[in-house]
Amino acid sequence: MRANFFATVAASVLLAGCAAPQLRGTGDLGIVIERATGSVQIVETSGQTALAKVDGLGDLSHASLVYSRDGRYAYVFGRDGGMTKVDLLKQAIDRRVIQAGNSIGGAISQDGTLVAAQNYEPGGVKVFRADTLELVADIPAAYGNEGKFAKVVGLADAPGNRFVWSLFDAGEIWVGDFSNPKQPRIEKYKNVGREPYDGLVTPNGRYYLAGLFGEDGLAMLDLWHPERGVRRILDGYGRGQEKMPVYKMPHLRGWAVAGRHAYLPAIGRHEVLVVDIDTWQEAARIPVAGQPVFVMARPDGRQVWVNFAFPDNSHVQVIDTESRQVVKRLEPGKTVLHMEFTPRGEAIWVSARDDNKVVVYDTTSFARRLEMPATAPSGIFFTARAARTGF
């Protein structure tokens, strides 16, 4: 009797102690943002299953995330300024801080020790220790002489433990070197163009590009040669002669680079632009079925997948990069918000928000592999991002 009691205790301790978090690799894990419910689903792409749901992440509209260096933790940036560190193995929130009033995303440093958040309110960048979420540096986006602070957009990581971001209201690009995190060195580039609204670092970590909402062009900084300053490229690339209504601003971070060409969404036009990244000249325009939002290259660069703004947001198109033709049109479901390729590109996961599902396609046959229920899914992010620059 007594022995039984203790055996039961032993078993309970055992179950409580280790049965719950399963020992597993993290290289095939991912997260699906459920924007309406402030929750995320943890998924895995080998067996293509949902593993768990984690609640309590606050306002996840327009949420994005980055992964820790080891692939175990996601840092989820909510619109409400909440930054939540989710443990994908324990399937639970590890830490959570409200770090601003209104936030729009973040980045993780090359060495994985620092996480940065870009904030609208108060306008600036805050940098935290990735392990504890302790605040390390606070860089208000002060500009002009009237004590104003700009909204920060387009924050991205770059080699050398640098972060790069843009000041929407000020028309500036700032480069912060956090090699010594408590004493960051900030370089400011002024008059880069009116209203930078988003930015990205190219996959090779060399170029920072900011889209300009107030002008028809992009601001480009060569991070190998910051002394050359910010250059204007692709003047007249998007908004063009007659301005069309823009239903949804395209996301620059979705930029596809395949070989020596980048594929980017024209603003307000039913076109994907092809740009030669050796010369930064426009090489072609590809007609598509709506205003492109995300333009994403399959990891091997052979295909580019495109989703669209309202009213064309119930389908996606696939461009063959060799022929520069649309070779496939798919209808995953209502309100396609995001797409994510598996690490080596054999499949793509697509979120259809208003059908409450994620659809997985084979990228060779275009066959629909499966559908997975999710509550108003938006962003999909796989852990392979941890090993890449500019994600």
Add this chain to the structure above:
Amino acid sequence: MRANFFATVAASVLLAGCAAPQLRGTGDLGIVIERATGSVQIVETSGQTALAKVDGLGDLSHASLVYSRDGRYAYVFGRDGGMTKVDLLKQAIDRRVIQAGNSIGGAISQDGTLVAAQNYEPGGVKVFRADTLELVADIPAAYGNEGKFAKVVGLADAPGNRFVWSLFDAGEIWVGDFSNPKQPRIEKYKNVGREPYDGLVTPNGRYYLAGLFGEDGLAMLDLWHPERGVRRILDGYGRGQEKMPVYKMPHLRGWAVAGRHAYLPAIGRHEVLVVDIDTWQEAARIPVAGQPVFVMARPDGRQVWVNFAFPDNSHVQVIDTESRQVVKRLEPGKTVLHMEFTPRGEAIWVSARDDNKVVVYDTTSFARRLEMPATAPSGIFFTARAARTGF
């Protein structure tokens, strides 16, 4: 007393049940091959520590490995035909088979379900289920009309669950489509050139290249257009006019592709060749301090690191890809055999076999971060390879 006894039992069960395999992400893990002792060290690159040693892997001279899709398991290919599946989390051998008499490496399929080994004896390719190591397909490298089998070299993975390999004795390249693994479709390309000795698939998965030992050039197959057949490129690239003694054949798999240029070791000459991969023409030659063996690009493509054959194998050189100049010479230790960049390139790990150590450098400052003891270390492999093509 009795309670104490059971409490002790409970604690023991707890320790036995879950203290051993620590819950952790696998994105920052790696393996160092210890060739002389048939063992591997499991390491992690965040804290830069050795986690465990695993013995019993047989003959690990010239050993290489690939990672499972989730980053948890390594498939180590030994020279003796042994294939060992190592569990990086349990820090133990999961499975081991002797699949051939003499083997030279392997590859893992795009979807992660198949592992292939390339064998000298018996000459051919064997394909196994990645989970169980059950044999799925056996493709003898039969050639000619006399019942001969060729040594297989240059096995690499390609998109579409394909493997590509070369037949040394036959001068052939074979492409196997394993979408239906039990009924693979094999395409054979004959008369590609004499004695292909190694091969690779470019990081974008498009081109297969085989080095030719019996001729002065490379055989190239465009996997987007296999109907165009195998083409000869870079005729006269390496061996040149007067043949120099070759102390160690360079490894093609180390090929560096940075932007539109590939950097490859000349054979027998103290040069690194720069090739334009749009045209496959030679673009430049960079003089280096010895016969190059591995020529590896930092993930951002800004640097290329080179190690050398005897008698120049105690140092490495760093080429700046923009100026195409050697910008640094380092002396990690005696007999440098291999190098591996951390996933985002902030550091590089270098094995110095005859000094029994691994040396870690910061790739920005070139500072020596630390040294780690290892027994006759050769290959170093990090799990980020799982998400990449052609590794």
